[in-house]
Amino acid sequence: MMPRGLRRLVQLVLFCPMSKGLQSRLPALKVKYLLLAWLGILVASWVLYMQYASYSELCRGHVCHMVICDHYRRGIISGSSCKALCEERSLTLQRCMSTSSTHQVYSGLWKDRPVVIKCGLEEPLKGDGAPDSVLRQEMTLFDKPTRGTSMDEFREMLHSFLKSNLGEQPSLTTLVGRVITLADVNKDSKVSLAEAKSVWALLQINEFLLMVALQEKEHTPKLLGFCGDLYVTERVGHSSLYRLEVPSYLQALVPEALSSSLNQWLAPAWPRRARITIGLLEFIEEVFHGAYGSFLMCDASPLHVGYNFRYDCKMADLRSVASEMAVRRFLRGRRCETNADCTFGRDCTATCDRLVKQCNTEVVQPNLAKVCVILQDYLVSGAPQDLRIDLEKQLRTCVTLSGLASQMEVHHSLVLNNLKTLLWKTISNTQYS
Numbered sequence: 001m002m003p004r005g006l007r008r009l010v011q012l013v014l015f016c017p018m019s020k021g022l023q024s025r026l027p028a029l030k031v032k033y034l035l036l037a038w039l040g041i042l043v044a045s046w047v048l049y050m051q052y053a054s055y056s057e058l059c060r061g062h063v064c065h066m067v068i069c070d071h072y073r074r075g076i077i078s079g080s081s082c083k084a085l086c087e088e089r090s091l092t093l094q095r096c097m098s099t100s101s102t103h104q105v106y107s108g109l110w111k112d113r114p115v116v117i118k119c120g121l122e123e124p125l126k127g128d129g130a131p132d133s134v135l136r137q138e139m140t141l142f143d144k145p146t147r148g149t150s151m152d153e154f155r156e157m158l159h160s161f162l163k164s165n166l167g168e169q170p171s172l173t174t175l176v177g178r179v180i181t182l183a184d185v186n187k188d189s190k191v192s193l194a195e196a197k198s199v200w201a202l203l204q205i206n207e208f209l210l211m212v213a214l215q216e217k218e219h220t221p222k223l224l225g226f227c228g229d230l231y232v233t234e235r236v237g238h239s240s241l242y243r244l245e246v247p248s249y250l251q252a253l254v255p256e257a258l259s260s261s262l263n264q265w266l267a268p269a270w271p272r273r274a275r276i277t278i279g280l281l282e283f284i285e286e287v288f289h290g291a292y293g294s295f296l297m298c299d300a301s302p303l304h305v306g307y308n309f310r311y312d313c314k315m316a317d318l319r320s321v322a323s324e325m326a327v328r329r330f331l332r333g334r335r336c337e338t339n340a341d342c343t344f345g346r347d348c349t350a351t352c353d354r355l356v357k358q359c360n361t362e363v364v365q366p367n368l369a370k371v372c373v374i375l376q377d378y379l380v381s382g383a384p385q386d387l388r389i390d391l392e393k394q395l396r397t398c399v400t401l402s403g404l405a406s407q408m409e410v411h412h413s414l415v416l417n418n419l420k421t422l423l424w425k426t427i428s429n430t431q432y433s
Helices: 004-015 020-025 028-058 061-073 082-086 131-142 151-166 172-183 193-203 206-213 256-266 270-286 324-331 367-378 385-399 405-427
Strands: 091-096 103-110 113-120 223-227 230-234 295-297 305-307 313-315 321-323 348-353 358-363
Touching: 061 082, 061 091, 061 103, 061 113, 082 223, 091 113, 131 193, 151 172, 151 193, 151 324, 172 193, 172 206, 193 206, 193 223, 206 223, 206 230, 206 321, 270 305, 270 313, 270 367, 270 405, 295 324, 295 367, 321 324, 324 358, 367 385, 367 405, 385 405
Parallel strands: none
Antiparallel strands: 091 103, 103 113, 113 230, 223 230, 295 321, 305 313, 348 358
């Protein structure tokens, strides 16, 4: 039990910090300290409450685990990770990293290997939230293909789906074969209905489709396994360009200049930032007119760009990267009043033809220009003095690039290669190369 006198003192500090009795007993300076302590406790309590409220809303990994394992035990889905997740428990969810309640992201371990586990969920139920209701919502994900679908029909389904999302590409047949090989979990040269349902549901996830298409590329996280529409990737050591991320509920209290200064101070040494940047520019090349068409970054943010312990760039979040075909399909025939009405995702914006009140289909700002906006903050600070003027000049040219077809081919490549060459010459033949 707390002594009576101590309880009385705690009550005075917490509930009556400016009472007349307290002011008469303590010097004014001590009263100020007590007031500050009281305010500190109040702010800390508010932060803890917001953290808890945010966690309970965003972090629903237990629901994801329950839904996936229920479908697996009933034979509806299959996958290379199902046994580890639902039977052996060697694949475990650990720290929640979700930023959306409908897209669960957790760090985890798979047989002691650090991984990232991602799973989609429907919006949280507003009613009683009964588990069987959640299961009924998720059932529609696995309704294709239907029982009786032949292997040839499934192959044609895949080809049509990929063609509609990526366009008519000469290498689509190769990609279809890659998807079928991925679906064949038990390597019996056949695809069961559960395997087919699982891989079909996964292909509806933009990030998964991109990972399969770019699985041989250096700057895309490796896909390690899946179960239903849950998939497992390698863990990127640093999941953002910046180490300090201010929670949304604190952004109004923390000045942007302060968080920016702290991030610059915490950032890796400039040569290592240059190495990360070279990798990011190589990723831009990989998704620009690649084997499966072009892809657009529709939420260019430093939060989506990560790097490993060797300071090699790894895209930590590919959900906002969409195929050019998908963006054009979204914009084609869309009614508009202003350019803002012609926006796919966060910042894939086309112009609005005000005469016919319809969106044009060419995105105004290419990937490279968006990345260079990020690099103006990330790369210029701390750059060598003899490089700084040239670097700033090239970045200014880069951010003005247009996404119109007349400029894309030659100008885009020229600016990208100039920037890469400038950085590589600076760090080559050093420990950072």
